[in-house]
Amino acid sequence: DAMVIQNPRYQVTQFGKPVTLSCSQTLNHNVMYWYQQKSSQAPKLLFHYYDKDFNNEADTPDNFQSRRPNTSFCFLDIRSPGLGDAAMYLCATSRSGRYTDTQYFGPGTRLTVL
């Protein structure tokens, strides 16, 4: 049973053309995370939501934004994708933001920028 779902699995966009990636969860978890994972690198946290509270990482570019309209859904918006934004984008959830909680990951969306 899918618990963290990401759509689409593969996304191709053009340089500078805005793109939105989607994540949904059936776990009813309070926290949703977005990670960027470039080829052969570790996932890097971009930001996360604790309920409706948005928490941005200090080094996340302004080009990246997020929305969480309700508990189940979270979106990653890339306003003007550059070639360097080509990556796998991983969504994850956890019950709370406590360090003891496990994070559950979705299958990821692979973004290609032409």
Next chain:
Amino acid sequence: AQTVTQSQPEMSVQEAETVTLSCTYDTSENNYYLFWYKQPPSRQMILVIRQEAYKQQNATENRFSVNFQKAAKSFSLKISDSQLGDTAMYFCAFRTLSNTGKLIFGQGTTLQVKP
């Protein structure tokens, strides 16, 4: 700075044999959890095993076990009786009490299980 180092970018093991993946980390905090995640090719990342830093006993999950050396800040993963389905990239990661739940990942180790 909080960092995780996986010094083995790639490893291979014969089916049914045992393999150990190494991981060291750095944090000045005392309260943290350590994790090993598995990311199969084109599939989602799943939790393999987790360890609470204040517990001395090493965690085990079926064929997976860890060797947690807190003083040395080492957290290696042992896979016994390796199976073809264990082929994946393995990430070591940790979360601390103070870092708002952020997972700090290592660079990953690609494990190939050979028949």
